[in-house]
Amino acid sequence: MRAISGLWRWRRNPLRRGTDLAEAWMALGALLLILVAGPVLGTLVGGVAQDALQRSVREQREARQPVTATVIRKLDSSPLDADPETSTGRSLRSRVFADWTAPDGTAHQGPVMANLRSPHRGDHFTIWTDLHGGLSARPLDSATATTHAVLAGFGAALLTTGLVEGGRRFAVWRMVRRRYARWDQAWDRAGPDWGRTGTGS
Structure with a gap:
C-alpha cells in the first residue's frame, strides 16, 4: 500500500x-x-x-431428511455421462430405479443416483428427501x-x-x-x- x-x-x-x-x-x-x-x-x-x-x-435440516432407498434395478448411464472424461468424478455413483418411504409415510419410486459402484437388486443406500418424499440435495452443513x-x-x-x-x-x-x-x-x-x-x- x-x-x-x-x-x-x-x-x-x-x-x-x-x-x-x-x-x-x-x-x-x-x-x-x-x-x-x-x-x-x-x-x-x-x-x-x-x-x-x-x-x-x-431450515434445510428441518425440511430435508435422510431416508433409506432400496434398489429395484440398475438403469443405463445418463446421456450426459456419455463422455468418459466427464463421468470420472461420478464413478462411485450409479443411476438406479429405487423405492423409498418418505418421512410422512408415503411410498415413492423413481430414478435416483445411488452412491454404489455396482448396485444390485435389494441393495440399500441413503438419499435425501423433503418431508413429502421428493428428492432433494443434501443440506448445507454448519x-x-x-x-x-x-x-x-x-x-x-x-x-x-x-x-x-x-x-x-x-x-x-x-x-x-x-x-x-x-x-x-x-x-x-x-x-x-x-x-x-x-x-x-
Missing part, C-alpha cells in the same frame, strides 16, 4: 505546497480507514452472512456455512481496502491535474517574455 508514502509531506519545508499537506492528510485518512473500517466492515458482513447461512442450515461466511467477511474487507485506496489515488490524481493546469497557466503568463533581452528579467 502506498498511502503511507504521503506522510512525509508533513515535514517542515519552505517548498511544501498546500496540496502536499492535503495529500498527507488524505494518506493518513486512507490508512486509518483501511486499518479500522476494513476489518470492522468485514466483521459485520461476515457476522450477517454467518447468521443467514446458519439459519439456512437449520462448517461449510461458516467457511462461506468467513470468505464473505474477508472479501468485504478487501473490497473496502480497494475502494479506499482507489478513492485516495483518484483524489490525488485530480489534485495533480489541477496543479499541472495552474503551472500551465503560470507558464502561459510568463512564457511570451521569458528569455528575451530588455524585459527586465
Whole structure:
C-alpha cells in the first residue's frame, strides 16, 4: 500500500505546497480507514452472512431428511455421462430405479443416483428427501456455512481496502491535474517574455 508514502509531506519545508499537506492528510485518512473500517466492515458482513447461512442450515435440516432407498434395478448411464472424461468424478455413483418411504409415510419410486459402484437388486443406500418424499440435495452443513461466511467477511474487507485506496489515488490524481493546469497557466503568463533581452528579467 502506498498511502503511507504521503506522510512525509508533513515535514517542515519552505517548498511544501498546500496540496502536499492535503495529500498527507488524505494518506493518513486512507490508512486509518483501511486499518479500522476494513476489518470492522468485514466483521459485520461476515457476522450477517454467518447468521443467514446458519439459519439456512437449520431450515434445510428441518425440511430435508435422510431416508433409506432400496434398489429395484440398475438403469443405463445418463446421456450426459456419455463422455468418459466427464463421468470420472461420478464413478462411485450409479443411476438406479429405487423405492423409498418418505418421512410422512408415503411410498415413492423413481430414478435416483445411488452412491454404489455396482448396485444390485435389494441393495440399500441413503438419499435425501423433503418431508413429502421428493428428492432433494443434501443440506448445507454448519462448517461449510461458516467457511462461506468467513470468505464473505474477508472479501468485504478487501473490497473496502480497494475502494479506499482507489478513492485516495483518484483524489490525488485530480489534485495533480489541477496543479499541472495552474503551472500551465503560470507558464502561459510568463512564457511570451521569458528569455528575451530588455524585459527586465
